[in-house]
Amino acid sequence: MPKVNTKKVTWEEVENWCKKLSEIILESKWMPDIIIAISRGGYVPARLICDLLVVGELVSIQITHWPSAAQMAKEAGVKHPLQCDLSIKKALIVDDIADTGDSIIIAKDHIWTYCRPKELKVATLQWISKVSKVKPDYYAEEVKEWIWYQYPWTRLEDIVGFIRKIIEEEKEIRSWDLDIISKKIIEYYGVEFDKWYYEKALNYLTEKGFLKREEGKYIR
Numbered sequence: 001m002p003k004v005n006t007k008k009v010t011w012e013e014v015e016n017w018c019k020k021l022s023e024i025i026l027e028s029k030w031m032p033d034i035i036i037a038i039s040r041g042g043y044v045p046a047r048l049i050c051d052l053l054v055v056g057e058l059v060s061i062q063i064t065h066w067p068s069a070a071q072m073a074k075e076a077g078v079k080h081p082l083q084c085d086l087s088i089k090k091a092l093i094v095d096d097i098a099d100t101g102d103s104i105i106i107a108k109d110h111i112w113t114y115c116r117p118k119e120l121k122v123a124t125l126q127w128i129s130k131v132s133k134v135k136p137d138y139y140a141e142e143v144k145e146w147i148w149y150q151y152p153w154t155r156l157e158d159i160v161g162f163i164r165k166i167i168e169e170e171k172e173i174r175s176w177d178l179d180i181i182s183k184k185i186i187e188y189y190g191v192e193f194d195k196w197y198y199e200k201a202l203n204y205l206t207e208k209g210f211l212k213r214e215e216g217k218y219i220r
């Protein structure tokens, strides 16, 4: 059993979930005039849903998560606000996943307050029903047990995070290469990636000073 329940998502799955979402939205007889992507996770699904619903207007709002002073938990806030008048428009917020639901709550609150849409709904690919504080109006998949969805748009970023965590935990291993990294990622996350990503991630961590390059190996 891997330590972190992880699902590696393919582009084909993304396309299928977006097709499914667009069908559910069409069947509901509700059609947005404008789509609002929650940046960054909602960008790719939002663009695809624009296409599949033939919606010509797409904007975004960026929500970020930073550690709060008191706890380890991360607090969400608006980093790049959305400033537009939506008073004659029906708007659909799109994000990749409703996990805690915090991004959606903050985005909705901001958009209602500052953009005053005629109607506002939410669509996500995944809805983690056990933990999310909000239920999206539309979702492609209800997820019953928490999983880390390794979406194709965060491939390198996630692999950098996975490798950093593994190297920090495995203190007795000082010398790393692509083969050990690949084995440890399977052990921790139960997934495998193209070695191209491992090399890019290790080079990135070396540039950042987390690793050193010595005789073809990466040294902590």
Ligand code: ADE
Pocket (backbone or CB within 6 Å): 097, 099, 100, 147, 148, 149, 150, 151
């Ligand atoms: N972002 C927030 N929660 C996530 C999850 N469970 N999987 C992938 N991306 C996420």
